[in-house]
Amino acid sequence: MNTQDQRTREIRAQAKLGSDHSAMRARNERLVLTLIRRRGALPKSEIARLTGLSAQTVSVIMRELEADGLLVKCAPVRGKVGQPSVPMDLAADGALFFGLKVGRRRTEMVLIDFAGEVRARAAVRHDHPTPDATLRFAQDTITTMSATLTATERDRICGLGIGLPFQLWDWAEALRVPEDTMRPWRSRDIRSELAATLPWPVLMENDASAACNAELIFGDGTLPQNFLYAFVGFFIGGGLVLNGTMFAGAHGNAGALASMPVPDGRGGSRQLVEIASLHHLEERLRATGGDGRFLWESVEGWDIAPEIIDPWIAEAARGLAHVTASAVALCDLDALVVDGWLPTPLRDRLCVETAAELARINLSGIAPPEIIAGQAGPEAREFGAASLPLSARFLLELGSLPNDTPHPGEA
Amino acid sequence: MNTQDQRTREIRAQAKLGSDHSAMRARNERLVLTLIRRRGALPKSEIARLTGLSAQTVSVIMRELEADGLLVKCAPVRGKVGQPSVPMDLAADGALFFGLKVGRRRTEMVLIDFAGEVRARAAVRHDHPTPDATLRFAQDTITTMSATLTATERDRICGLGIGLPFQLWDWAEALRVPEDTMRPWRSRDIRSELAATLPWPVLMENDASAACNAELIFGDGTLPQNFLYAFVGFFIGGGLVLNGTMFAGAHGNAGALASMPVPDGRGGSRQLVEIASLHHLEERLRATGGDGRFLWESVEGWDIAPEIIDPWIAEAARGLAHVTASAVALCDLDALVVDGWLPTPLRDRLCVETAAELARINLSGIAPPEIIAGQAGPEAREFGAASLPLSARFLLELGSLPNDTPHPGEA
DNA sequence: AATAATTAATTCATGTTTATTTATTTATTG
DNA sequence: CAATAAATAAATAAACATGAATTAATTATT
Numbered sequence: 001m002n003t004q005d006q007r008t009r010e011i012r013a014q015a016k017l018g019s020d021h022s023a024m025r026a027r028n029e030r031l032v033l034t035l036i037r038r039r040g041a042l043p044k045s046e047i048a049r050l051t052g053l054s055a056q057t058v059s060v061i062m063r064e065l066e067a068d069g070l071l072v073k074c075a076p077v078r079g080k081v082g083q084p085s086v087p088m089d090l091a092a093d094g095a096l097f098f099g100l101k102v103g104r105r106r107t108e109m110v111l112i113d114f115a116g117e118v119r120a121r122a123a124v125r126h127d128h129p130t131p132d133a134t135l136r137f138a139q140d141t142i143t144t145m146s147a148t149l150t151a152t153e154r155d156r157i158c159g160l161g162i163g164l165p166f167q168l169w170d171w172a173e174a175l176r177v178p179e180d181t182m183r184p185w186r187s188r189d190i191r192s193e194l195a196a197t198l199p200w201p202v203l204m205e206n207d208a209s210a211a212c213n214a215e216l217i218f219g220d221g222t223l224p225q226n227f228l229y230a231f232v233g234f235f236i237g238g239g240l241v242l243n244g245t246m247f248a249g250a251h252g253n254a255g256a257l258a259s260m261p262v263p264d265g266r267g268g269s270r271q272l273v274e275i276a277s278l279h280h281l282e283e284r285l286r287a288t289g290g291d292g293r294f295l296w297e298s299v300e301g302w303d304i305a306p307e308i309i310d311p312w313i314a315e316a317a318r319g320l321a322h323v324t325a326s327a328v329a330l331c332d333l334d335a336l337v338v339d340g341w342l343p344t345p346l347r348d349r350l351c352v353e354t355a356a357e358l359a360r361i362n363l364s365g366i367a368p369p370e371i372i373a374g375q376a377g378p379e380a381r382e383f384g385a386a387s388l389p390l391s392a393r394f395l396l397e398l399g400s401l402p403n404d405t406p407h408p409g410e411a
Numbered sequence: 412m413n414t415q416d417q418r419t420r421e422i423r424a425q426a427k428l429g430s431d432h433s434a435m436r437a438r439n440e441r442l443v444l445t446l447i448r449r450r451g452a453l454p455k456s457e458i459a460r461l462t463g464l465s466a467q468t469v470s471v472i473m474r475e476l477e478a479d480g481l482l483v484k485c486a487p488v489r490g491k492v493g494q495p496s497v498p499m500d501l502a503a504d505g506a507l508f509f510g511l512k513v514g515r516r517r518t519e520m521v522l523i524d525f526a527g528e529v530r531a532r533a534a535v536r537h538d539h540p541t542p543d544a545t546l547r548f549a550q551d552t553i554t555t556m557s558a559t560l561t562a563t564e565r566d567r568i569c570g571l572g573i574g575l576p577f578q579l580w581d582w583a584e585a586l587r588v589p590e591d592t593m594r595p596w597r598s599r600d601i602r603s604e605l606a607a608t609l610p611w612p613v614l615m616e617n618d619a620s621a622a623c624n625a626e627l628i629f630g631d632g633t634l635p636q637n638f639l640y641a642f643v644g645f646f647i648g649g650g651l652v653l654n655g656t657m658f659a660g661a662h663g664n665a666g667a668l669a670s671m672p673v674p675d676g677r678g679g680s681r682q683l684v685e686i687a688s689l690h691h692l693e694e695r696l697r698a699t700g701g702d703g704r705f706l707w708e709s710v711e712g713w714d715i716a717p718e719i720i721d722p723w724i725a726e727a728a729r730g731l732a733h734v735t736a737s738a739v740a741l742c743d744l745d746a747l748v749v750d751g752w753l754p755t756p757l758r759d760r761l762c763v764e765t766a767a768e769l770a771r772i773n774l775s776g777i778a779p780p781e782i783i784a785g786q787a788g789p790e791a792r793e794f795g796a797a798s799l800p801l802s803a804r805f806l807l808e809l810g811s812l813p814n815d816t817p818h819p820g821e822a
Numbered sequence: 823a824a825t826a827a828t829t830a831a832t833t834c835a836t837g838t839t840t841a842t843t844t845a846t847t848t849a850t851t852g
Numbered sequence: 853c854a855a856t857a858a859a860t861a862a863a864t865a866a867a868c869a870t871g872a873a874t875t876a877a878t879t880a881t882t
Contacts, residue, residue: 018864021865021866021867021868022857022866022867024866024868025866025867025868026868028867028868053868053869054868054869054870056868056869056870057867057868057869060867060868076877078876078878079875079877079878080877080878081877081878082876082877082878083874083875083876083877083880084876084877
């Protein structure tokens with residue numbers, strides 16, 4: 001196999017239901033990459049032990065991944081008896097991914113590498129997002145960013161991920177723009193439209209699910225196998241991680257926290273989005289004669305009076321706790337991961353108060369979940385968007401690893 | 412390969428993370444069996460088309476499965492140009508499975524065959540279940556039932572599945588037995604204890620999840636890919652089907668509907684089990700001076716005054732609707748499947764009223780789910796228990812098939 | 823300090839399993 | 853009898869396993 005062939009080799013996608021040799025190899029290649037992404041640099045011998053594959057097979061696979069530019073040798077590890085082991089790590093230059101996040105005030109594009117580092121950023125501001133402006137921005141930015149890359153790097157681009165807020169067409173009222181301004185989002189399929197003009201795969205999820213994927217792939221590996229992820233933005237969205245893998249749902253809408261019913265404290269119920277969202281916070285600011293537009297400008301330096309922010313946090317925490325209790329009972333989750341377009345201290349207060357509210361709910365029969373602050377922070381959505389093609393092409397949906405404890409009841 | 416080898420051949424389980432040739436073959440064999448179970452008898456040529464495998468490969472695999480006694484030829488189908496196709500169906504005699512269900516008043520065992528038909532039944536009555544009596548009953552019944560089988564049939568036994576109610580050790584109060592009567596259930600692991608004395612795998616799930624598995628495997632294939640299953644018994648339990656597969660959760664407790672919070676109508680929340688369970692119905696009967704013990708004797712001929720049953724259904728439906736709304740938003744589900752230890756008319760009323768209550772909840776942002784009555788009925792739990800080793804050994808966790816529509820957002 | 827024994831990582835050559843490809847046979851329709 | 857589809861046989865190819873050889877360390881001994 002010559003170098004050219006190796007460069008253009010791909011981790012094959014599985015289209016057929018049946019397995020053949022190339023599906024087997026593709027699976028094993030993804031397995032190696034997934035293990036290294038989760039556990040850090042590993043020598044061939046360790047991969048052989050973890051996978052149960054023969055040393056020879058692992059040797060062949062990893063040499064090929066190295067030749068493909070997806071893995072690099074690290075410094076040999078000495079100090080143990082025997083030949084030193086040569087850990088191999090992900091090659092940052094191995095692949096590039098575009099991530100597009102459509103937001104309330106800004107639409108953003110990032111270009112990340114195989115290691116998850118940002119190579120380029122761009123953003124455009126607007127009063128409200130429109131499909132046409134979004135398409136134009138995406139195409140222009142991809143052209144501009146591509147122009148700064150070498151030919152080799154351009155060949156390494158593996159796809160575009162889009163994080164689009166859920167049900168954008170219903171936002172008109174909340175954004176205070178005319179009723180039909182947002183309607184085009186309903187009928188347009190910007191994923192297909194972009195895919196038609198681009199040479200690589202284009203994937204789309206709702207923005208919070210994308211953020212969740214970032215947490216999962218670029219997180220430090222201490223996350224549990226099953227958790228609910230909540231991202232507080234203009235509205236609130238989420239993602240569901242089951243068996244260590246994002247679960248998208250039949251229509252790609254899993255984790256739609258916004259629509260989950262919570263008790264309204266007066267005997268009825270309302271939706272979580274009505275209380276746990278920045279939109280609601282902005283309404284509270286307006287209601288006292290203030291102006292909430294600063295919320296969208298930066299995620300730092302928010303100066304909000306306690307009379308406003310305290311009850312908002314309290315209500316949001318109560319709603320989030322209710323939703324978490326439901327989710328934990330339903331999906332046997334270990335944790336809630338909270339993140340958002342929020343200053344870190346605010347996010348951390350939300351975590352603490354949610355934990356406190358959770359303690360007030362009758363959890364008999366279920367193990368109380370951990371409440372964990374997200375690692376990706378306010379940028380999780382754009383990172384996450386870019387991570388979609390990465391996981392689609394290079395990773396394996398993998399449950400617990402040998403180290404972790406499987407659930408009882410298996411033979 | 413001689414006949415003896417073929418008889419003892421097994422659909423190999425995947426223990427290692429890496430794929431080798433036997434894993435590939437095992438996957439393809441399970442794929443064939445799963446397709447035939449879902450779609451009914453299929454000729455080799457159709458399997459080749461569905462799987463994308465070559466005709467030759469399918470020919471080899473299916474002849475082997477036939478030799479193993481897992482598939483049988485049906486009558487050739489003539490009337491089309493070309494050689495007649497010979498559909499192949501599951502061989503009922505191909506495998507046998509024990510299912511043990513531990514219940515409030517009765518513990519039951521069934522022996523089912525590969526087609527899901529009951530070959531034998533046994534039950535024992537008690538005031539409350541104990542681990543020791545359960546173990547003894549299971550072992551004795553397995554011995555007795557095995558004695559009625561031929562040697563060949565005995566060799567075909569592939570495992571035991573146990574459906575155990577969730578958190579049995581907390582039942583003492585509800586069962587009106589002394590506090591510590593149920594405590595042994597907490598520390599005993601009857602799965603391991605039985606597994607130690609039996610030559611085949613022993614699997615355990617909570618009884619409602621088991622029932623859900625029965626619905627999934629023996630249902631008529633019209634179920635959607637993602638649904639919530641609710642089984643109303645002494646308490647209430649459930650199962651979650653995602654991507655066409657039961658999701659058990661890290662601790663095997665997914666679908667714990669009982670513990671899900673629902674608004675109590677007075678501004679607070681309580682757990683679903685407090686309103687949607689036969690235990691609650693029994694309490695209502697007692698409260699009016701009645702006796703609810705008939706509930707556990709038979710699932711027919713319940714004669715309950717409207718003043719009792721109507722509000723029970725109304726409350727249960729409201730709770731179930733709230734829980735369903737949460738689940739649909741969270742997991743992007745298509746349906747709620749309702750079943751239980753209930754007379755059919757009662758179960759159907761529960762379906763109708765739940766649908767009505769669901770219509771009163773603000774579902775904006777989510778597609779309203781179908782409410783479907785279960786097909787397996789009151790016996791779902793014991794069937795489901797027996798179906799656990801069947802799916803573990805012979806089926807593939809398979810998402811949507813070519814016919815079904817995948818979710819948008821894929822490249 | 824020099825040397826031998828041991829160990830572990832890696833790779834080479836060869837063998838095995840399983841799927842694919844191509845050609846052939848068989849049964850049926852028109 | 854020609855056309856067609858199903859099913860199978862033989863030959864080929866892909867990918868993993870096995871066992872031996874190679875390499876480079878550490879550890880024990882002299």
